[in-house]
Amino acid sequence: MNYIIVGQGLAGSLLAWQLLRRDQRVLVVDRDELASSSKVAAGLLTPITGSRFTIPEGLPERLNFAHRFYWDTEEATHERFFHHHRIARIFRSQQEHTEWGKRRARDPGLYEKFCTPLTTASKLLPAPHGGFEMKLGGWMNMPLFLEVTRQHLLERTAYAIAKLNSDEVKVNDTGIRWKNIEADGIIFAEGWRGNQNRFFDWVPMNPAAGDILDISIPKLEKESRIINSGGWLIPMGDGRFRAGSTYRHDFDEVGPHDEGRAEVLAKLAAITPAEVEVIGHRSAIRPTIRRSQVFMGRHPSEPRVAFFNGLGSKGVLNGPWHADRLAEHLVSGGELPEKADILANFP
Numbered sequence: 071m072n073y074i075i076v077g078q079g080l081a082g083s084l085l086a087w088q089l090l091r092r093d094q095r096v097l098v099v100d101r102d103e104l105a106s107s108s109k110v111a112a113g114l115l116t117p118i119t120g121s122r123f124t125i126p127e128g129l130p131e132r133l134n135f136a137h138r139f140y141w142d143t144e145e146a147t148h149e150r151f152f153h154h155h156r157i158a159r160i161f162r163s164q165q166e167h168t169e170w171g172k173r174r175a176r177d178p179g180l181y182e183k184f185c186t187p188l189t190t191a192s193k194l195l196p197a198p199h200g201g202f203e204m205k206l207g208g209w210m211n212m213p214l215f216l217e218v219t220r221q222h223l224l225e226r227t228a229y230a231i232a233k234l235n236s237d238e239v240k241v242n243d244t245g246i247r248w249k250n251i252e253a254d255g256i257i258f259a260e261g262w263r264g265n266q267n268r269f270f271d272w273v274p275m276n277p278a279a280g281d282i283l284d285i286s287i288p289k290l291e292k293e294s295r296i297i298n299s300g301g302w303l304i305p306m307g308d309g310r311f312r313a314g315s316t317y318r319h320d321f322d323e324v325g326p327h328d329e330g331r332a333e334v335l336a337k338l339a340a341i342t343p344a345e346v347e348v349i350g351h352r353s354a355i356r357p358t359i360r361r362s363q364v365f366m367g368r369h370p371s372e373p374r375v376a377f378f379n380g381l382g383s384k385g386v387l388n389g390p391w392h393a394d395r396l397a398e399h400l401v402s403g404g405e406l407p408e409k410a411d412i413l414a415n416f417p
Contacts, residue, residue: 074255077259079261084393088397089400097253099230107262111282151210153211167199195342269372283335284348299340316333326352366395392410395407
């Protein structure tokens with residue numbers, strides 16, 4: 071066995087694919103929880119985010135890498151889990167309109183690669199301050215992707231349902247041992263529980279609970295774009311949408327909250343005056359680390375133990391590229407991106 075991966079959320083799944091494609095033998099150990107963050111997450115791939123409309127460093131490369139990874143994985147599994155949609159970004163204020171104009175003026179050619187004018191604004195989707203549409207975006211059916219990955223692993227005897235306690239992991243000069251399984255190394259990709267083990271209890275996790283609603287808006291049944299304006303709407307067909315979301319750092323337990331439901335509905339009311347019917351409410355805890363950064367790499371004193379976490383709301387976009395970099399680092403000694411290298415940030 072080359073590697074044990076702890077956790078089959080988005081991070082663990084992406085890393086498993088990249089290691090398998092490098093002919094590594096892996097075992098993914100997962101709790102198989104129904105309400106994990108990855109299973110509940112919206113799965114949005116949004117090239118440009120935030121109220122300042124900054125195009126992140128390396129966006130073209132990571133976006134191309136993500137699209138190629140999902141296409142290749144869909145072809146390998148004969149499933150379709152990634153859906154391409156334009157994203158209608160509707161400005162919430164004149165300030166956002168002004169900021170957008172400044173950004174475009176600085177590098178109009180760069181922004182033209184990802185954006186086109188907002189094509190329509192109706193009484194059901196008012197846009198008094200304007201907006202634009204993002205190209206190359208979309209959303210991923212996260213539960214389907216995770217299940218497809220699980221089946222792929224099961225076919226290779228590479229998946230196990232279990233709670234792996236880090237105290238049970240023994241590390242020596244030649245490898246690691248967990249129960250009766252020996253491997254060259256182990257990678258912890260445990261989501262919001264990322265610092266709840268003896269190897270990485272020093273990582274400053276700052277998890278955030280979030281709520282997502284499944285809703286029906288019959289009057290918007292013909293809308294095929296993802297709508298983003300403070301909150302977001304993902305079209306699921308036949309007037310059904312997924313809507314969100316909230317961020318709560320001061321949570322006591324996992325589960326839907328009335329306050330979260332009310333907050334999402336308030337965001338929807340600011341997007342559309344159309345009547346909304348709630349048909350489902352889900353909640354999970356996001357794994358966020360300092361400034362919502364991705365962190366990965368080897369433990370400072372136990373190089374056979376590694377960490378992969380913090381994909382957050384941009385995980386569908388950035389995750390495949392980061393997983394590729396980590397797999398290359400583990401297998402061939404490739405260099406990690408400095409901003410994500412856990413040793414460079416927490417020496």
